[in-house]
Amino acid sequence: MPIFESRTDLFGSVDQVFDFLIRPVNLQAIAPPAMQFVYVTPPDVIELGSRLTCKAQAYGMVQELTYEIVELNSPSKFREKMVEGPLKLWLHDYIIEPHESPDRVTLINRIEFEPPGGLLGFIVTEESILDALDDGFDYRRKALEKKFLNPNS
DSSP states (O other): OOEEEEEEEEESOHHHHHHHHTOHHHHHHTSOGGGTOEEESOOSSOOTTOEEEEEEEETTEEEEEEEEEEEEETTTEEEEEEEESSSSEEEEEEEEEEOSSTTEEEEEEEEEEEOOOTTHHHHSOHHHHHHHHHHHHHHHHHHHHHHTOOTTO
16 A cells, blocks of 8 residues: 655654644644645544544545544654545554654654545546645645744744
């Protein structure tokens, strides 16, 4: 199965970055504007078992997707699993690790996915999904770097 991984070094502590990421309003704020990403009645803070339904623009249409938080190990990792949506599999791990510099952390986004089958699979291919993830996480990285600025600059 294909795996996408993005790494972003951020100024801040593991606790600060984790606290930011477990708030759906923040995840919505760092999504690329072209996605028109919006959560439908999200909780203020996610917890194990939380279900998050969102609407997002992809492949020329707005899709509704539902994720469930299936693992939550505060303050270093959580995993969301797509439970309603077009892909056969979507597991997204948010992992926060200490960096070699004491005032920084590394955020790892690791996504394991399986494209849809049928006719949709001819359009939504592994390659097209990886390209979209590259673009989306490049935008997210820049947004996060602005949020977690170097305190010495």
